[in-house]
Amino acid sequence: MTEPTDSPIGIEVNWSQNGFSAKLRSRLLSALDRFGATKIEQIGLDAERQVATHRAMTDAHLELLTAAASEVGSEIRNDPKLAQKALAAFARAERQTENIHGSVVAAIEDLRDHPASDVEQEDAPEVLDPDFMNRWETYAGGATAEAVRLKWGQILASEIREPGTFDLRTLRIVDELDRKTAVAFQTLCEGRIGGSVPNLLRNLSPVEISDLEEAGLIVAGPRFILPEAIDAPDGSRWWAFSNASVGILISQKNPPSLLEVVKGQVKLPVTTLTQAGRALSSIFSDNEDAAFRRLFEILDQDGVGAVKFGWVVDRTLVDKARPD
Template sequence: MEIKDLTGLSEPLKKLIEVISQGVGALSKPYLIRKTADAKAYEIKVIAESIKANQKSLKQIDYNEEKLSLASIDGESIKAELSLEERTKNRTDFKQQKKQKNIEVITQKAAEQLESESTVSEEPVDEDWTTRFFDYAEDISNEEMQEIWARILAGEIKQPRSYSLRTLELIRNLSKDEANTFMKVAKFAIKSGDSHFLFKGKDGKILNEEYNINYGDTALLTEIGLIQPGAFVNYQILQQPQDSQSVFTTDKIILIAKIKANTPTITMPVDVFSKSGNELLKLVSPNPPFDYLKAIADSIKSDNVEVKYAYIMAWEGNSIRHTQPLLDF
């Protein structure tokens, strides 16, 4: 794709194309701007034509109503008709076509993520990150996992350094079931400062007893590196010589705890997300049940601590614009 071909595209899509050119060389503009349904039909037709042209081991290939059907010849016929070199070439060609298809599906989904964006960071995406991303992405065939990789690519284009190389390595080895477990648990994430945690309740059982998040779920996420290890971890609001406040947020609600001076340190048993876990939470919109938020407030409240909440209207940099007045639990 030449520079003149970028005319008429938004800045986010232009940046996406530049990143693709660093990682895989080129991708056609028409492919990027097709809508999902058209793109699926288009890509299948291209694959069908490519396989038909290169796979001598196929007797018949048909495309009808967005469905692809292949009919291959039997093993004896292959032995009779193809040499070892030809069979090796066919296998290599097929693997390369599949890798190319995976990359194109992921970049198409990333383009759809960026279509609604008007601007992106002018900071370039690191070339090493781009190379590593496409090296991994070409092996991602599962549709749900392709969606995750597409959102990561779009997120990195919008704001470089959002996802570390360590996180890419972790996601590369993430199974569909492990990803589903993370999504299940992540909806209960509470943010404080730059980190997220899971509130476990005073007896450590609230997630299990009330919301079906069991020990196996959090143990799995700890094992694969999305939750920090440690069985007895506490979130602490430290004693201060002056009045202070602590802020907790979900996707839609902000909790504000106003603490009087010299209030003894407050502790809450929690599971803390790792650096990679915090990065992956950018793909999720944590929105826990209100009763869960109330349990957090009840664990903090005292004669010296007042906890109220409001609905988030917008994030403005590091500031939050929310509804007024603050509400009691």
């Protein structure tokens, strides 16, 4: 696909400010072209997301109606039920178009508010997978509620950022989620660190956990993370649990009572996300640093210094006694 230019696309998006990579821009523009969104009238993305049927769609309807009337005019005149069916079909197509465009606008807003890095893998595709687009279009076409349009917009944005995040099975799982289970999963993901959630950060009932397992978003059964054992410069021994920027140290001499130590290794119970769960979690804000802060506060309840919190600098945790 040829590299897109910076020409207007009918929706106000500041490409240079967002710093999108060329391939990401190509994927977005190909999606807009597919759904006719390049012809949507200018709208304020900060205002309410109310997308009227654009002029091109109206013109297409008129042309289609004219052609249909010419082709089956006599049949419609002689069969009022057929005329009603034809009008219902056009109305349904118009609603689906409005739903899709509403979801596309939500995707653009999400990309604008959460721009991706301009560094991208060389083998990343320039267009989205047609099977994904076909299935996404089906689901987004039925998104009459604003919250549902937002969900499918976020999914499209996530797939544009990182193609292959949502496979067809995951799209089906997301479509079948009831609102209660979806809210429970979003709550769970507030404590997500990588592909799992420490059980100490779960704020869900056993019934909600069971629902998430049944929905295929989390793995049934106990799972554990085994933090890495390290030696501090003063000779003390710790277990380290961190991501690329922040983490905690757990004392080997006096570990918190909330954690189990088996054969000299501390075990941190976690709830693991499935592939579908990891994909769906990508539409939520990244709260890993906040999750580490919460985990530190829970483990450090007795205040005896058995846990330290800090930032990772050159593979060394810089101690910070308590978070700001």
